[in-house]
Amino acid sequence: MQTTKYNHRLIARVTIEAETPLAIGSGKKSILTDATINRDANYLPFIPGTTLAGLIRHAIDEELADRLMGFIKKKNDKNGEYEVEGSRLIVTEAKLLNCKGKAIDGLLNLETACDDEDKAFLEDFKHAPIRQHAKINHRGITEDKGKFDEEVVPKGARFCFEMELIANPKSEEELAEYKQNFKDLLGILVADGFRVGGKSRNGFGKIKVVGEACLYRELDLSLPADLDLYLKKSASLAEAWNGFEPLKLEKPQESRYTRYELKITPKDFLFFGSGFGNEDVDHSYIKERYITWDGEGNSGRWNSQDNSLVVPASSVKGALAHRTAYHYNKECGIFAENLSPEDFNKYVGKRNKAVFALFGSEGNEDETQPTEAPTGERTDGKRRGHVLFADIIRNKEEKTDKKIHNHVKIDRFTGGAIDGALFDEEALIVHPDEPEEIEFELLVDVDELINEDQRIIQAFEKALKDVCEGMLPLGGNVNKGYGQFEGKLYKDGNCIYE
Structure with a gap:
């Protein structure tokens, strides 16, 4: 031995x-x-x-x-x-x-x-x-x-x-x-x-x-x-x-990622739901405690959740994935009125080629490849996402305040309130003198599947621009006017939308 x-x-x-x-x-x-x-x-x-x-x-x-x-x-x-x-x-x-x-x-x-x-x-x-x-x-x-x-x-x-x-x-x-x-x-x-x-x-x-x-x-x-x-x-x-x-420690010089930065500001109301209510309302926005350290790192403390601003990346990812699918289908000339009900599901969600390439898929129940999946990909339809997100958790601005909205569902025949349909929700309202500037970073690992079809990245960038234009609201209750943003989009440090 x-x-x-x-x-x-x-x-x-x-x-x-x-x-x-x-x-x-x-x-x-x-x-x-x-x-x-x-x-x-x-x-x-x-x-x-x-x-x-x-x-x-x-x-x-x-x-x-x-x-x-x-x-x-x-x-x-x-x-x-x-x-x-x-x-x-x-x-x-x-x-x-x-x-x-x-x-x-x-x-x-x-x-x-x-x-x-x-x-x-x-x-x-x-x-x-x-x-x-x-x-x-x-x-x-x-x-x-x-x-x-x-x-x-x-x-x-x-x-x-x-x-x-x-x-x-x-x-x-x-x-x-x-x-x-x-x-x-x-x-x-x-x-x-x-x-x-x-x-x-x-x-x-x-x-x-x-x-x-x-x-x-x-x-x-x-x-x-x-x-x-x-x-x-x-x-x-x-x-x-x-x-x-x-x-x-020296950071590796070569990076395979394309860096996108969204620098956006809410126009008025901001609502990312917690999934729960509290003693005051039926639905409240998400709050989360986190830890901060002093400059020397010798003293850590918990920050109160009442002053926190939380933007879950999963909410942003979902909105971008659906809008990317829309723009990709539009570029490819794929429209719902031209599809049969059986074919419709081939071009939405994880079966959409752009969504599959950028955001990945946990696999298909029938264990087949998604539409137009390239030769050499896994035949079970599984792929890891190629876009890295990061949650935003920090203290909100002093003038950003909570606002309770009361709602009641009206009976369309009598004009009166429906029994049991009175509810309220708590959202954040941004003050114009002290706006909440949110900087969101996305890292895209561009591989052969993404590179082989330029429409994939084009659709993704159009979805990001929609956020900056206020055309793609983020968060919950977007149909009530919440979650509209305006701002700038940067790609590898260069502004591509302002």
């Missing part, structure tokens, strides 16, 4: 912050929600190391992934022999940080191990936000079984994890290559399009590396001083280690 000595260790400790909510699913449900988040033994959110390792592997090329993260390949089909190599990369779980910026690692009694400030901060994670969803079809109504909800990790939550690369270079050149490869892996964390967790195409999962830097150290265990330093390092993320030095 051959023994391989890995004398070199490249170690990094990274702190990340959720810029949007994270959907770190546990695969379970509870009495409160259809999908719960992952929680550790302290009942606090955490990110599994397998999640981080999988995301990093997916973001790098196959050759580098095999070199650093191992592989299993068939060597001989007849004999069933395999060529196998284990991973050189070790990734820990990402543990939640308390309000003082210290990781909560290990089994703790939070009642006795934390002071009152930490206890109050961590206690609120036991009641994480729950997002309500409804799948809307091309007729503007909720599809059957299209109502669901999910628990999310709130915006602003910080996590800490470590990555360690073990190496046995045979030369200084090979060692330098390992060092550069490891720094390239760390650079993935600040790359465009890197998301953590599920529902990344619905606005979740956007993160940032705190300070755009990490703690880093290179060790040669054949040296007594480095070996002693390595042995003194604790496995706990809560423990400091004097071997670390700061390392600035």
Whole structure:
């Protein structure tokens, strides 16, 4: 048996912050929600190391992934022999940080191990936000079984994890290559399009590396001083280690994404529904608590939901998908009056070629390809979305106020109110002296399927321009005049509509 000595260790400790909510699913449900988040033994959110390792592997090329993260390949089909190599990369779980910026690692009694400030901060994670969803079809109504909800990790939550690369270079050149490869892996964390967790195409999962830097150290265990330093390092993320030095992370220069930016302002009323009412109204707009940190990152606090402005990306995505289908069908000369009822459904929703190419599909019940799907695509009609969205969660402007609208349904024969049909809703009204400017970023991963038909991108850009013109309202109750915007559209930094 051959023994391989890995004398070199490249170690990094990274702190990340959720810029949007994270959907770190546990695969379970509870009495409160259809999908719960992952929680550790302290009942606090955490990110599994397998999640981080999988995301990093997916973001790098196959050759580098095999070199650093191992592989299993068939060597001989007849004999069933395999060529196998284990991973050189070790990734820990990402543990939640308390309000003082210290990781909560290990089994703790939070009642006795934390002071009152930490206890109050961590206690609120036991009641994480729950997002309500409804799948809307091309007729503007909720599809059957299209109502669901999910628990999310709130915006602003910080996590800490470590990555360690073990190496046995045979030369200084090979060692330098390992060092550069490891720094390239760390650079993935600040790359465009890197998301953590599920529902990344619905606005979740956007993160940032705190300070755009990490703690880093290179060790040669054949040296007594480095070996002693390595042995003194604790496995706990809560423990400091004097071997670390700061390392600035470099963002990858090449990006495969086309960046669109919507800079829009609501004309008057804004309503993204919470799915619930409150003690005052039957239907209220969505509010959500989130966390902010001071400039040095040493003090975190929860922000009140009463002052929050939340624009769920899933609402914007749905509106854009339907309008993109409309413009694409118009460009192709496909109109409803020329189609039979059987053919109509081939050109709407996930079966529309532009919607399928840009927004993806969970697959078709009959396991056939969507209309005009190119050769080589999956035959089950499944495709990952190629447009990345990000939720907007921040404090609203001081002069943006809530407005309660009262409604009553009138009997068309008697002219009187119908019994039980009195209801009200709470929306936001924007003050003209202090408008709410909303900056919405969309990253489009343009691949061969999108490139082969220029009408796909043209239809998508027309849908974005409709938002800027006020022709495509966003949010709920749009037929009552809510959700109209006006503004500018940018493509890779250049204004294409004003």
